[in-house]
Amino acid sequence: MNAHASLFTCQATDGSARAGTLITPHGVIQTPIFMPVGTLGTVKSLDPHDLYAMGAQIILGNTYHLYLRPGDEMIARRGGLHKFMRWDKPILTDSGGFQVFSLAGLRTITDDGVEFSSHIDGSKHFFSPEKVIAIQTNLGSDIMMVLDECVPYGADHDYTAKSLKKTTAWAKRCRAAYTRGETGNQLMFGIVQGGFFKDLRTQSAREITAIPFEGYAIGGLSVGESKREMLDMLEHTTPLLPSEKPRYLMGVGAPMDLVNGIRNGVDMFDCVLPTRNARNGTLFTSLGKVNIKRAQYREDDSPLDPHCSCYTCRNFSKAYLRHLYVSRELLSYRLNSIHNLHFLLDLVKKARKAIFEGRYEMFYKHWQTIYPE
Template identity: 65%
Template sequence: MERQNIFTILARDGHARRGRLSTAHGTVETPVFMPVGTVGSVKAVCPADLKDVGAQIILGNTYHLYLRPGDELVARRGGLHRFMRWDGPILTDSGGFQVFSLNELRRLGEEGVEFRSHLDGSRHLFTPEKVVSIQRNLGSDVMMVLDECPPGGSDRDYVARSLGLTTRWARRCREAYPAGAGEQHLFGIVQGGIYEDLREESLAQLAGIGFEGYALGGLSVGEKKADMYRILAHMGPRLPENAPRYLMGVGTPLDIVTGIENGIDMFDCVLPTRNARNGTLYTSQGKVNIKRAEFREDDSPLDPACSCYTCRTFSRAYLRHLYVAKEILSFRLNTIHNLRYFLDLTARARTAIEAGTMAALKAEIAAAYPEDGA
């Protein structure tokens, strides 16, 4: 049985697309930013906060949820949506990036990847079939195939061999979950490092298998920013036209608008939540380091252009006080604001695409965050 098209394009501005993704837990308006909830929780905020800041879809991680609390435990409680009390769509990463970042704790082979848990050193094996099984237990709306993510400095020969393995694993994932087998969507991951021809080869192989969506993986993993943008510009518009396009683990505000400009629909990154906990906040005027002494007696809101709970309610002086005092509330208020900024950014992109003003939005973001394009 073939699955009906799950993605509709509503407007265009150059390569930029304004679209709509259908899932079992609701419709997602794209371009979209997905807050990262690695272990079934977006750090420092609850589902009500996520709804308030405008989150449509969030991300969980197969590797971490498999190790703790265990995908079978989650399945017995009705799946990840019910377990964490989030009723919107969820995308789960396959865990490939986490496994391959373990370096000395893992061993790669045709069957899959054997690794030691970073928690207790216990041995585990991720096969393509196992990764699909875990994600089916979690009940996510979008599942990712198992792939190998070569480091940014990998040579061409290694990347080419890795690409072949990723394709074979992707085919096994598709066989484990055929198109139309259920309500979950399965996305393929295009690899190929910083080599345009290898990226095209990877895409052709994945398109031949057939997936509901396609992701660009293996970017922002140590390569130069110029190389990332070059691959993004080359591959973004080449990804299948009638399927959602996802740029994995990227990035800064300028990265996101550059991705949108090149036809990307979906983004995730830990940057807004991690930096919130480090006191770095994103505003319409650029980054604010809230720990700086200059904010000690600043009674103005963090960002006058922002309508989030943090900016509506508290002063920069209070936010600085919370951070310096190491109050837990600092994490929550900073995270609420940063997430709202990133979610507003993609909402503004949707409006800009409809109006044909995407270039003006990119120029505005580049002016506020010039260091991000380095």
């Protein structure tokens, strides 16, 4: 394919909500889409067949974790992450920036990049923009993310402005390190930062979208702020991104966060929340949130969600799911994770249908009654 051909096509809109397709080396993604997170080359407790069965179109791998173990060069020698983990659909890899910047006291940020100590053995490492692109090239992901600095919630305007300068400079260096069609066929997304300052969000969007990436992400949200603050910044930032490119809201995965994001023109989402909640016994359903550990489910033979077609709901009762959870059986993690991910994938599929049918506002209001914020 021509490197400059249009990869994203918007097929329908309803207000700001939109449905489209994104072409990647490992297949076409229908948007809006939720992307399950497979940090270490696996979505926790699930195998590829589980993901295929629930309709997952694309998953995430984590650059920081895969670099540390088993190592990106080791994965490259085995033909890349797709072959290594036996997943033949698209993969997006993050830059590792979020993980590195979360290592408070274990990292030092300079204009050149970030020096950090491994959380595993304390060994020293350095991530430059060029380094994270080289790692992601070895991993062979369909979409790679640039190195950026995710500022902590509460950072002041001065710090955020200085951080923004680095993020823009690093984005340019990432782009220069990999030119699609010349270096390879992987896509690269830029990331808009700017903390919780609208002027800095506007500046970041202007600077990042001036760089010819294949898509653009909104970073630095869902980092401890209130839902209202997140939505306010999302409503400000999304319209600043080009309509002809995919828009990705990073690290967001609660049901109403997806519904709100889509309403504001976001196409792609990811989050560890559904699988983490699953392992903690908190499950999303069409009737609201269920805490499966509660005693009220001890004798409940009904399915978790009567309107869900996932493997878990088709085969097992709340009583059995509660028994597995309180007994700390490993099957609990798998069955709960299957359900939560299926639920979110089905939610975005229904959102896409609502956009095509011109009834997204009705769809939004329905879910607002189920998951009031």
